[in-house]
Amino acid sequence: xxxxxxxxxxxxxxxAPTHQVxxxxxxxxxxxxxALLTAEAMNLLDATIVQVxxxxxxxxxxxxxxxxxxxxxxxxxxxxxxxxxGGRLGDRAGRRRVFRVGVVGFLLASLACACAPTLGTxxxxxxxxxxxxxxxxxxxxxxxxxxxxGPETARALGTIGPVMGLAAVSGxxxxxxxxxxxxxxxxxxxxxxxxxxxxxxxxALAPQLTEDRAPRRPGLDPxxxxxxxxxxxxxVLPLLAAGSTPPGWTAAGAALGAAVAVGFAVHQRxxxxxxxxxxxxxxxxxxxxxxxxxxxxxLAFAATTGLSLVVxxxxxxxxGADALASGLTLLPMSAGLAVxxxxxxxSLVRRYGARVMPAGIAVMAAGMVAAVAAYRTGExxxxxxxxxxxxxxxxxxxxxxxxxxxxxxxxxxxxGSAAGLLNAVQQLGSTLGVAVLGRIYLSAPQAAGAxxxxxxxxxxxxxxxxxxxxxxxxxxxxxxxxADGCSDAHAGSDPDSHPSDQAPPAARTAESDGVSDRREPTxxx
Numbered sequence: 461x462x463x464x465x466x467x468x469x470x471x472x473x474x475x476a477p478t479h480q481v482x483x484x485x486x487x488x489x490x491x492x493x494x495a496l497l498t499a500e501a502m503n504l505l506d507a508t509i510v511q512v513x514x515x516x517x518x519x520x521x522x523x524x525x526x527x528x529x530x531x532x533x534x535x536x537x538x539x540x541x542x543x544x545x546g547g548r549l550g551d552r553a554g555r556r557r558v559f560r561v562g563v564v565g566f567l568l569a570s571l572a573c574a575c576a577p578t579l580g581t582x583x584x585x586x587x588x589x590x591x592x593x594x595x596x597x598x599x600x601x602x603x604x605x606x607x608x609x610g611p612e613t614a615r616a617l618g619t620i621g622p623v624m625g626l627a628a629v630s631g632x633x634x635x636x637x638x639x640x641x642x643x644x645x646x647x648x649x650x651x652x653x654x655x656x657x658x659x660x661x662x663x664a665l666a667p668q669l670t671e672d673r674a675p676r677r678p679g680l681d682p683x684x685x686x687x688x689x690x691x692x693x694x695x696v697l698p699l700l701a702a703g704s705t706p707p708g709w710t711a712a713g714a715a716l717g718a719a720v721a722v723g724f725a726v727h728q729r730x731x732x733x734x735x736x737x738x739x740x741x742x743x744x745x746x747x748x749x750x751x752x753x754x755x756x757x758x759l760a761f762a763a764t765t766g767l768s769l770v771v772x773x774x775x776x777x778x779x780g781a782d783a784l785a786s787g788l789t790l791l792p793m794s795a796g797l798a799v800x801x802x803x804x805x806x807s808l809v810r811r812y813g814a815r816v817m818p819a820g821i822a823v824m825a826a827g828m829v830a831a832v833a834a835y836r837t838g839e840x841x842x843x844x845x846x847x848x849x850x851x852x853x854x855x856x857x858x859x860x861x862x863x864x865x866x867x868x869x870x871x872x873x874x875x876g877s878a879a880g881l882l883n884a885v886q887q888l889g890s891t892l893g894v895a896v897l898g899r900i901y902l903s904a905p906q907a908a909g910a911x912x913x914x915x916x917x918x919x920x921x922x923x924x925x926x927x928x929x930x931x932x933x934x935x936x937x938x939x940x941x942x943a944d945g946c947s948d949a950h951a952g953s954d955p956d957s958h959p960s961d962q963a964p965p966a967a968r969t970a971e972s973d974g975v976s977d978r979r980e981p982t983x984x985x
Contacts, residue, residue: 488668489607493616495665496600499563501627502658503593506570507536507890508631510586511769512786513639513648515776520647521579525777529769529898533891534583537696538590540887541689544739547598548680555599555606556669562595563666567659574652597883606672632768632794636787648783679737687724688739691717692888699895740881743871748930753866756927757882758889760862763824763917763924764855766893767831768793770901770913771848778906779840792849800856808857814865814932820858821925827851828918835907835914865932893920 510517514531518524550558569588576582608616638650646653694717698710725745731738744750768790775781775789800820808816827850834841866882900916901909 489612489616491665492607492668492670493604495662495669496559496603498658498665499559499596499662500600502566502655502662503539503597504627505631505634506589506593506655507532507539507887508768509635509638509651509654510535511772512632512635512783512790513651515773516639516648516783517582518579521576521582523579525773526899526902527579528773529894530583531586532769532894533696534586535590535593536887536891536894537692538587539594540884540891541692542591542594542685543598543884543887544688544881545680545685546594546596548737548739549595550599550602551673552680554671554673555602556666556671558595559599559603559669560663560666562592562599563659563662565592566596567656567663570652570655570659574646574649602672603669607670632772632790633787636783636785640782640784681731681737681739684724684727684731684739687720687727691720691724693717694720696888696891696895699892699899744881749869750866750931752927752931753862754881754885756924756931757862757866758885758892759920759924759927760821760824760855760858761886761889762893762896763828763920764793764851764893765890766897767828767848767851767914767917769894769898770910771844773898773901774835774907774910775840778910781840789845790848792845793852796849796852796854797856797859798852800853800858801860802856804857804860809861809864814861816861817858817865817928817932818925820854820856820861821921821928823854823857824851825854825918825921827854828914828921832911832914832918835910839907841907862928893917 510531514528515525517531518528546558546562566589569585569592572585573582573589576585604616605613634654635651638654639648641650643650694713698713728738728740729742732742771789772786775786776783781789800823804816804820808819812819827847830847830850831844834843834847837843863882897913897916900913903909904912
């Protein structure tokens with residue numbers, strides 16, 4: 461439920477070019493920071509605000525109930541796939557320029573969504589929104605690093621976490637409130653119209669931003685981008701269309717998507733050997749540690765995001781609740797996430813490190829079991845908000861410990877690519893969760909379908925526990941070498957890295973979840 465980093469956002473701070481650093485901080489940096497934070501919050505809101513309003517959209521525009529998950533997926537899928545490319549564009553063309561173009565595109569797409577006459581056109585404009593968000597988000601930390609100096613940099617980066625947390629908590633509730641209020645007869649359309657004043661405010665403040673770009677223009681790797689998009693689409697889209705496609709199509713799409721993913725990996729490795737620009741750093745996959753981290757993160761967000769959609773579907777389709785009631789029912793889950801994140805970030809992770817991860821998974825699993833028990837009592841169980849609060853608490857405990865564990869052993873030239881991949885798989889995991897758990901619920905609607913979806917989410921959490929175990933115990937000789945003082949002393953010493961000027965991975969990921977682990981060697985403070 462939160463939005464996170466990309467490769468270009470993170471590589472930069474490790475190897476910032478001295479000729480780009482001004483002697484004094486940008487004079488209007490705090491106004492500029494307001495623009496960046498507003499844009500970040502706006503993009504994250506649109507990933508969650510639609511969940512509660514989606515059933516009303518489908519009812520007004522027509523279409524089957526199976527179309528509801530598409531309204532979320534149409535946004536998160538292009539967001540996930542294009543994040544890496546969006547960061548490259550900022551390096552090449554200038555981050556302020558690309559940021560402004562992205563905000564204009566997001567504004568126009570939001571207006572088009574609000575005016576959409578049919579469900580099909582709404583889905584198309586949602587995809588455009590997601591693509592625009594993928595252009596905006598990668599520029600934020602680079603622009604902050606370009607404008608702030610010294611201790612102010614850490615303070616500016618530290619504002620991202622609370623703002624993103626507030627947006628995550630507010631999204632479902634705001635969607636329910638706006639839809640229920642039916643302002644000027646706008647009904648669900650107001651959840652998109654709210655982006656217009658936000659985007660206009662960002663554009664009004666955008667001239668305060670300083671321009672910034674990488675000193676060496678990296679390539680875009682269009683072949684790699686196309687292969688990544690094709691592999692993702694082949695896996696996700698058949699899942700969303702299950703039931704309306706020929707038998708075996710879902711399995712065939714997944715198999716073909718896996719084959720294309722292998723082709724993407726081969727393309728990246730060959731490009732790295734030739735010295736060409738690639739979307740990811742192949743050295744991340746020399747041990748099982750980082751693939752396990754990607755698996756754990758994607759599955760964890762699949763379970764929690766999918767559960768959120770199931771709760772909304774059951775309330776509105778199964779028990780006839782309105783959008784406001786749906787949003788308020790999800791509020792305990794968001795509040796639990798906030799409490800768990802602060803608790804883990806300020807105390808538990810520092811004391812217990814990676815051991816907080818299995819604890820968080822166990823708490824999430826307990827919440828899932830409680831949700832199953834709650835749904836056995838009726839279509840609109842009174843105990844469900846308490847179960848969701850436990851799930852949110854577990855997610856809040858898991859996330860800071862996960863990012864600290866995943867990012868600590870990385871080399872400087874790997875941190876940017878790693879952060880971008882983690883961001884992308886988080887969005888992809890959310891997309892898969894919506895597709896799979898939403899499909900399970902719709903195959904057996906009412907409380908029974910919700911129970912089936914919760915059991916599936918519980919199974920997914922078991923896989924998260926296995927991946928987290930591999931991730932925290934896999935032997936990494938490079939990490940051992942750094943612990944013995946055998947690693948490079950400075951972030952910019954690797955000749956294969958791409959210089960830029962942004963923050964290290966934990967500045968966006970761990971701080972966004974309330975973590976401040978000063979032991980991490982790649983964190984800039």
